[in-house]
Amino acid sequence: MxxxxxxxxxxxxxxxxxxxxxxxxxxxxxxxxxxxxxxxxxxxxxxxxxxxxxxxxxxxxxxxxxxxxxxxxxxxxxxxxxxxxxxxxxxxxxxxxxxxxxxxxxxxxxxxxxxxxxxxxxxxxxxxxxxxxxxxxxxxxxxSKYKTKAIKKITYVSDFENLVTELNKVAKLNSLLKGQTEALHYARMGVNHPDTLKKIKIFSKANYIGIKPNVLETNIEYSLVDRLTKYIGKQHPDLIILFTRQKKGFFEQLFLPSKAAELTFSTKIPTLIYPKK
The missing domain is CATH 3.40.50.620 (HUPs)
Known part of the structure; x- marks a missing residue:
């Protein structure tokens, strides 16, 4: 590598x-x-x-x-x-x-x-x-203010699109780091929706044993940024993993609106951004 x-x-x-x-x-x-x-x-x-x-x-x-x-x-x-x-x-x-x-x-x-x-x-x-x-x-x-430490706890923020492709990359990195990874997903269609449950089953495959899904209900009163800020502020992961669509403004649409400037966790936590295929 x-x-x-x-x-x-x-x-x-x-x-x-x-x-x-x-x-x-x-x-x-x-x-x-x-x-x-x-x-x-x-x-x-x-x-x-x-x-x-x-x-x-x-x-x-x-x-x-x-x-x-x-x-x-x-x-x-x-x-x-x-x-x-x-x-x-x-x-x-x-x-x-x-x-x-x-x-x-x-x-x-x-x-x-x-x-x-x-x-x-x-x-x-x-x-x-x-x-x-x-x-x-x-x-x-x-x-710039990050204090170096071992990466043990990883939060992979997923929209459950192209899940297998993304999981293969996350699982490989998780294996190298010997860490614990959660796949955080806010279910727009509901936690118990058939499509959501179908995606959750993918995590049971042997290749993804080290990655645990954490599917939460979507609260439309709060932006995704606000939900992530609150969640990650409580969990304190050592690394955040995101996948973003390039050249289409997705990343800017996701993080520029509302209270993006107030993302408290982002002052302390490294973020790994993969291009989304």
Whole structure:
């Protein structure tokens, strides 16, 4: 497994580095690629030969700086640093460069820190928003104030669409983490509706033993955001898993309205977002 860990050398980005290092230790074997995209264009007054020489020198210098930055980050031991790859990428567009490099390197995840008040709110802005809505590689969004700890309790928020496809991905990750995962679903048609009961039976298959369905009635008086905020605030999972439709505004429709800015759990809990097929 390969994880592309993005950093801009800021203090906020250290939470993603710490999370990725801990994640790698927990599943025993993930390869970490620490990556920084630097926007650069050739000045009109520079000839190509001089520009190429400058790029080569800067890439060497910044790669050394990146190694030092990672090594100085608490929670990252020397063993991880020695096994990791460090990449400086000069580019015209940061977000697309991250996606292209992750795809080219066949990474299973992109890990990025988010700034400010909360993961789900901040997914609507800057780099993380673009990655969530365009990257074919799942994105791990880590809050800037997150305190690293083992991932034992996972909440997978499901709409029960494409359930088998999603469960296969969640079950694989759950097996690697050796965690306990619940599939949280708000039943629009009712907990005892035949379609709901049919979907619940899928969880009895041997492949999904480590995932327990938790089907709740939908209270239309409250938005999904409000229900999730209240529920996750009580349960305190170590990781939230979501699947989102890309390029169709689904994610924004889900989290921007109402009280998205007040999502208290999002200041503390990492969120893994898979593109929904």
């Amino acid at each position: 390969k994880i592309l860990v993005t950093t801009d050398f800021s203090l906020n980005s250290k939470t993603a580095i710490q999370f990725a290092a801990n994640f790698s230790n927990q599943i025993k074997g993930a390869e970490l690629i620490f990556y920084s995209a630097v926007e650069m264009m050739q000045p009109a007054s520079w000839n190509l030969s001089f520009y190429k020489k400058y790029v080569a020198e800067e890439k060497h210098r910044l790669t050394k700086e990146l190694e030092k930055f990672i090594s100085s980050t608490s929670g990252v031991n020397k063993n991880i640093v020695n096994k990791s790859k460090f990449v400086i990428d000069f580019t015209k567009g940061t977000e697309k460069a991250i996606i292209d490099y992750a795809a080219k390197s066949k990474c299973q995840f992109i890990c990025i820190a988010t700034n400010g008040a909360g993961v789900l709110r901040k997914l609507m802005g800057t780099h993380t928003s673009y990655l969530v809505n365009h990257s074919p590689v799942p994105v791990m969004a880590i809050p």
